[in-house]
Amino acid sequence: MKKEIRICGFGGQGIILSGVILGEAATRAGYQAVQTQSYGPESRGGAARAEVVISSEPIDYPRVSSADVVVALSQAGYDKFGTEVAENGVVLVDETLVDAENVMSAPFTTTAEEVGRKIVSNIVMLGYLGALIDVIPHDVLESTVLDNIPAGTEDLNRRAVRAGRDLWLNRGSGHHGS
Amino acid sequence: MVREFDYNRVMKVLGSREKFAQGDVACVYGAILGGCDFFAGYPITPATEVAETMAVLLPRLGGAVMQMEDEIASLSAVIGAAWAGGRALTATSGPGFSLMQEGIGYACMTEAPCVIINVQRSGPSTGQPTEPAQGDMMQARWGTHGDHEIIALAPASVQECLDLTRLAFNLAEEYRNPVLVMTDGEVGHMREKIVLPAEEDIKLVERSRPSGEPGTHVPFRAVDGAAPEMAAFGTGFHTYVTGLTHNERGLPTTDDADEHTRLVGRLVGKIRDDAERLTRVEIDSEEGAEVGIVSYGISARSAAGAVRLARADGRRVSHMRLISVFPFPERAVQDFASGLDRIVVPEMNLGQICHVVREALEGGSAVERVSKIGGEIIPPEEIVQALIDGGEQV
Numbered sequence: 001m002k003k004e005i006r007i008c009g010f011g012g013q014g015i016i017l018s019g020v021i022l023g024e025a026a027t028r029a030g031y032q033a034v035q036t037q038s039y040g041p042e043s044r045g046g047a048a049r050a051e052v053v054i055s056s057e058p059i060d061y062p063r064v065s066s067a068d069v070v071v072a073l074s075q076a077g078y079d080k081f082g083t084e085v086a087e088n089g090v091v092l093v094d095e096t097l098v099d100a101e102n103v104m105s106a107p108f109t110t111t112a113e114e115v116g117r118k119i120v121s122n123i124v125m126l127g128y129l130g131a132l133i134d135v136i137p138h139d140v141l142e143s144t145v146l147d148n149i150p151a152g153t154e155d156l157n158r159r160a161v162r163a164g165r166d167l168w169l170n171r172g173s174g175h176h177g178s
Numbered sequence: 179m180v181r182e183f184d185y186n187r188v189m190k191v192l193g194s195r196e197k198f199a200q201g202d203v204a205c206v207y208g209a210i211l212g213g214c215d216f217f218a219g220y221p222i223t224p225a226t227e228v229a230e231t232m233a234v235l236l237p238r239l240g241g242a243v244m245q246m247e248d249e250i251a252s253l254s255a256v257i258g259a260a261w262a263g264g265r266a267l268t269a270t271s272g273p274g275f276s277l278m279q280e281g282i283g284y285a286c287m288t289e290a291p292c293v294i295i296n297v298q299r300s301g302p303s304t305g306q307p308t309e310p311a312q313g314d315m316m317q318a319r320w321g322t323h324g325d326h327e328i329i330a331l332a333p334a335s336v337q338e339c340l341d342l343t344r345l346a347f348n349l350a351e352e353y354r355n356p357v358l359v360m361t362d363g364e365v366g367h368m369r370e371k372i373v374l375p376a377e378e379d380i381k382l383v384e385r386s387r388p389s390g391e392p393g394t395h396v397p398f399r400a401v402d403g404a405a406p407e408m409a410a411f412g413t414g415f416h417t418y419v420t421g422l423t424h425n426e427r428g429l430p431t432t433d434d435a436d437e438h439t440r441l442v443g444r445l446v447g448k449i450r451d452d453a454e455r456l457t458r459v460e461i462d463s464e465e466g467a468e469v470g471i472v473s474y475g476i477s478a479r480s481a482a483g484a485v486r487l488a489r490a491d492g493r494r495v496s497h498m499r500l501i502s503v504f505p506f507p508e509r510a511v512q513d514f515a516s517g518l519d520r521i522v523v524p525e526m527n528l529g530q531i532c533h534v535v536r537e538a539l540e541g542g543s544a545v546e547r548v549s550k551i552g553g554e555i556i557p558p559e560e561i562v563q564a565l566i567d568g569g570e571q572v
Contacts, residue, residue: 038308
């Protein structure tokens with residue numbers, strides 16, 4: 001088993017944190033994982049990108065060679081990486097932030113607002129992505145989320161990661177699709 | 179400054195032995211588990227996390243952390259701490275490493291044990307602050323003026339950031355020399371699972387202390403090529419410390435050719451003569467291979483990927499990863515290359531260690547390079563291409 005995942009957006013969206021949580025959750029689930037990141041010199045704004053490679057074998061080259069999933073949380077991220085995906089790979093975008101056709105889209109931002117605050121849209125995305133790649137048990141992902149967020153925000157983040165998972169599980173019946 | 183290392187106390191602060199951690203942070207764990215009790219530094223991308231994590235953890239263990247006004251002061255503070263008996267660390271990246279060159283020479287000349295982590299980024303000058311590179315490798319060797327030897331290690335994983343920083347402290351103490359941990363922005367910011375060593379796996383090497391009484395101690399007298407005994411400031415021993423050429427008593431003797439030749443010869447010899455003992459390499463040889471790769475640091479990960487791809491395609495290739503880069507493991511590289519027609523050296527620079535490899539293999543295997551700058555680590559496919567078609571000329 002090997003999954004290569006690229007998450008892109010802009011600085012301040014929690015792109016890198018979501019990559020860190022995904023990688024850590026994968027190691028807690030017994031896999032090898034490497035998380036790498038790229039960002040510009042700005043402290044906010046600018047392009048940000050996290051890459052996670054999850055494998056049942058040791059990982060040599062730590063970057064994504066052929067993405068199984070590209071997640072774009074910004075138009076610029078989509079424009080740059082939206083076509084760099086493996087055959088049978090998935091391009092997943094936030095439907096309120098990215099204008100794209102023939103991709104999988106989901107309402108991460110609006111769902112985050114529904115569960116409490118827009119700031120957890122990266123965690124909604126993570127719940128969705130975790131269910132989509134179906135490698136890490138949800139309870140492992142959820143506990144890893146809770147170990148990586150500021151104290152006092154556990155309920156909000158728990159609601160967010162679960163709402164993301166539910167978006168995936170109910171994808172056939174909702175207003176979004178691939 | 180001098181204190182007992184208490185594993186249980188350290189682990190209470192570091193937490194669980196298994197972590198999903200960043201390379202820079204793993205360097206901090208390695209330093210602390212290597213007995214580090216002093217850190218001075220100046221923030222710089224991509225090394226800032228070392229300073230930040232040190233500032234959180236080290237004071238809780240009774241150590242001291244100072245943010246200095248620049249990198250010159252940072253290494254000067256580290257050298258002072260070393261002379262006060264401390265196990266001292268600084269961390270920086272290219273622009274700061276340039277500023278530290280004067281201090282590195284002073285540490286070599288005064289035999290101040292210290293560890294410097296260089297999380298290499300793309301240069302020259304301020305270059306690309308957030309992008310990794312391996313462009314400081316020859317600066318590590320020859321950046322400070324005058325004849326000297328340096329010990330430099332190159333981690334290729336987050337676990338190795340921990341392991342090699344820990345090792346660096348022991349080597350610094352044993353050889354009384356600066357030891358460089360030459361990581362890069364990719365390894366420094368990458369996260370992987372690491373396992374902190376168990377108590378029984380920790381062995382702290384310490385500099386030798388004066389065996390005689392104050393008054394009889396000769397501060398720069400070396401016996402059998404080993405580093406001299408070192409008295410800590412404030413322990414009653416009189417020591418004069420200078421970057422000028424000095425005699426065994428530490429007093430300047432700047433117009434004495436014999437004294438200078440003896441001193442610098444000893445400083446160089448204590449490391450050069452131990453080159454084989456300091457050699458650390460990892461070899462993945464394949465029977466019948468005619469081409470090999472010599473790699474180090476993050477590019478070794480690309481090289482391992484290239485070996486996997488090439489072998490899956492039925493090609494025979496051998497791979498040697500340098501874990502210690504200086505003193506250059508010349509004999510090990512010669513042994514590895516024996517029987518190989520070509521050696522490919524992948525680096526995130528326009529050709530640095532490939533020249534040292536070529537010098538070591540003079541008259542033997544042809545040496546070619548795969549160079550990549552700009553921030554992207556070398557895709558394995560580019561190394562495979564060089565294995566098949568030949569790399570760039572060195």
